[in-house]
Amino acid sequence: MKWSGLNRTRKGYAGELLDVDAFLADIASIPSLRPEWELHWLSDTDTGVSIPVLTSGEWKSGGLYLSAGIHGDEPASPLAALKFLREFPLPPDFSCLAFPLINPTGMRLGTRDNDRGSDLNREFNNPRSWEVKAVLSILEQCGRFDQAVFLHEDWEAQGFYLYQLHRQGDACGRGAALLDWFRSQTNPSIPIDESPVIDERDNDRGLIDTAFEEHLDRPEWPEAFFLNAHHTDITYTLESPSDLDLPSRVEILSTALAFLIES
Numbered sequence: 001m002k003w004s005g006l007n008r009t010r011k012g013y014a015g016e017l018l019d020v021d022a023f024l025a026d027i028a029s030i031p032s033l034r035p036e037w038e039l040h041w042l043s044d045t046d047t048g049v050s051i052p053v054l055t056s057g058e059w060k061s062g063g064l065y066l067s068a069g070i071h072g073d074e075p076a077s078p079l080a081a082l083k084f085l086r087e088f089p090l091p092p093d094f095s096c097l098a099f100p101l102i103n104p105t106g107m108r109l110g111t112r113d114n115d116r117g118s119d120l121n122r123e124f125n126n127p128r129s130w131e132v133k134a135v136l137s138i139l140e141q142c143g144r145f146d147q148a149v150f151l152h153e154d155w156e157a158q159g160f161y162l163y164q165l166h167r168q169g170d171a172c173g174r175g176a177a178l179l180d181w182f183r184s185q186t187n188p189s190i191p192i193d194e195s196p197v198i199d200e201r202d203n204d205r206g207l208i209d210t211a212f213e214e215h216l217d218r219p220e221w222p223e224a225f226f227l228n229a230h231h232t233d234i235t236y237t238l239e240s241p242s243d244l245d246l247p248s249r250v251e252i253l254s255t256a257l258a259f260l261i262e263s
């Protein structure tokens with residue numbers, strides 16, 4: 001694993017960008033490689049830009065909700081989703097609703113926001129962008145998932161960390177087990193961000209664990225809050241440190257995702 005140090009100098013993501021056309025071609029090939037996945041496209045009628053959505057099993061309830069690529073300066077996120085869709089052996093009767101690239105225009109530009117300057121991960125309680133409305137149009141058809149996982153990156157992070165959001169009084173969750181397992185890995189060892197505070201939240205050696213009810217007054221909801229409010233009891237927002245080399249970040253996110261599904 002190699003650290004570039006460039007993000008700190010630039011005070012933002014300074015690494016390589018995603019080749020969005022190649023990525024979408026790879027997504028389009030998934031059903032022929034893995035017939036358990038069905039692929040649909042959600043399109044913006046004004047621009048023709050499309051978001052892929054993949055489903056497996058009884059995807060409308062139970063199983064996993066997976067989201068990636070909602071911030072365009074986090075290319076390891078969609079690449080980890082692609083690795084999961086291509087390679088992960090699905091357990092029998094596994095259900096999944098997966099959005100591997102929610103922000104294709106931002107991903108082309110390498111910006112957190114979409115091409116119209118909206119942070120898509122801040123409008124789930126008040127949708128304005130077509131991308132968020134498209135995701136919600138699918139979620140409208142859904143019941144409750146066993147868990148929801150959101151793949152992200154953080155250019156400031158010193159290592160991997162995650163947000164675990166659950167119901168008040170319900171302290172379950174496998175975030176701590178995931179971090180323990182990561183700490184036991186030595187070849188290569190996985191860096192964990194143990195800063196005491198991250199984004200003004202208490203960080204317990206890589207785990208930012210909070211009850212959803214503590215955030216109800218937050219004005220701009222990220223996707224995780226919407227899922228916690230309506231579709232699941234537990235969500236995990238995984239953050240890889242985007243100052244690391246891209247293959248390592250993809251590996252960290254996809255390995256963490258596999259752990260949460262298998263454990």
Ligand SMILES: [Zn+2]
Nearest residue numbers: 071074152153
């Ligand atoms: Zn993000």
